[in-house]
Amino acid sequence: DTAVSQTPKYLVTQMGNDKSIKCEQNLGHDTMYWYKQDSKKFLKIMFSYNNKELIINETVPNRFSPKSPDKAHLNLHINSLELGDSAVYFCASSQDGQGHQPQHFGDGTRLSIL
Amino acid sequence: AQSVTQLGSHVSVSEGALVLLRCNYSSSVPPYLFWYVQYPNQGLQLLLKYTTGATLVKGINGFEAEFKKSETSFHLTKPSAHMSDAAEYFCAVSNQAGTALIFGKGTTLSVSS
Numbered sequence: 001d002t003a004v005s006q007t008p009k010y011l012v013t014q015m016g017n018d019k020s021i022k023c024e025q026n027l028g029h030d031t032m033y034w035y036k037q038d039s040k041k042f043l044k045i046m047f048s049y050n051n052k053e054l055i056i057n058e059t060v061p062n063r064f065s066p067k068s069p070d071k072a073h074l075n076l077h078i079n080s081l082e083l084g085d086s087a088v089y090f091c092a093s094s095q096d097g098q099g100h101q102p103q104h105f106g107d108g109t110r111l112s113i114l
Numbered sequence: 115a116q117s118v119t120q121l122g123s124h125v126s127v128s129e130g131a132l133v134l135l136r137c138n139y140s141s142s143v144p145p146y147l148f149w150y151v152q153y154p155n156q157g158l159q160l161l162l163k164y165t166t167g168a169t170l171v172k173g174i175n176g177f178e179a180e181f182k183k184s185e186t187s188f189h190l191t192k193p194s195a196h197m198s199d200a201a202e203y204f205c206a207v208s209n210q211a212g213t214a215l216i217f218g219k220g221t222t223l224s225v226s227s
Contacts, residue, residue, distance in 0.1 A: 004157070033214065041152075041202060045214035056213045090157060099212025100146045100165040105157035 023091030137205030
C-alpha cells in the first residue's frame with residue numbers, strides 16, 4: 001500500500017489556468033506538508049498542516065492555497081498559473097509536527113507550464 | 115536560523131569504493147538531522163535520522179552517519195558503493211519550531227563500474 005500518494009503524477013497546462021494537486025496519506029499521521037523542488041533540485045517548504053490547521057506558510061504567493069478536508073488529505077490548489085510555477089511538488093506527512101519524526105514523501109507531481 | 119550545507123554537488127566513486135557525502139548544519143537549538151535519497155522521478159526516501167542518543171546512526175542500504183556536534187557535521191558514509199546507490203542525496207535539519215525540514219542543495223552520487 002502506498003503511504004503517501006499524490007495525483008496526478010504529471011500535469012501539463014497553460015499559463016493562466018487553475019489546477020489542483022491531491023495528496024492522501026494512509027499512515028495515520030497528524031501533520032502534512034507541501035514542498036516545491038525547483039529545476040536545480042532545491043527543496044523548499046511551502047505549507048505545513050497539523051490536524052487540519054495551517055501551522056506554517058512560507059513566502060508563497062497567495063495564488064497557492066492548501067485545503068485540508070480531513071487529517072489524511074492535503075490538497076494544493078493553484079490559481080492563475082505562471083511559468084515560474086513549473087516544478088515538482090511533493091506532499092509529505094509525519095507522525096507529529098515536532099520535528100524529530102521523519103517525514104514520508106509522495107512520488108511528486110511534475111507541473112509543466114506551457 | 116537553521117541551515118544545511120552539502121559540500122560537493124557531485125561525487126563520483128567506483129563500485130566497491132568508500133562513499134562519503136558531506137553535510138554541515140547550523141542550528142540554534144539541538145538539531146534533528148536526516149539524510150534522504152531520491153532516485154530519478156521518485157520521491158524522497160529516508161536513509162537515516164539523528165535526534166538524540168548515539169551519535170553514530172545506522173540506516174538502510176548499508177549507510178551510516180555520525181553526528182559531530184563540535185564540527186557541526188553529519189556526514190554520510192557507506193563502506194562499499196554499489197551501482198544501485200547512484201542517486202541524489204539530501205541532508206536536512208528540522209527548523210527551530212519543528213514544523214518543516216530545511217534541506218541542503220543535494221549531492222548527486224555517481225557510481226562507475
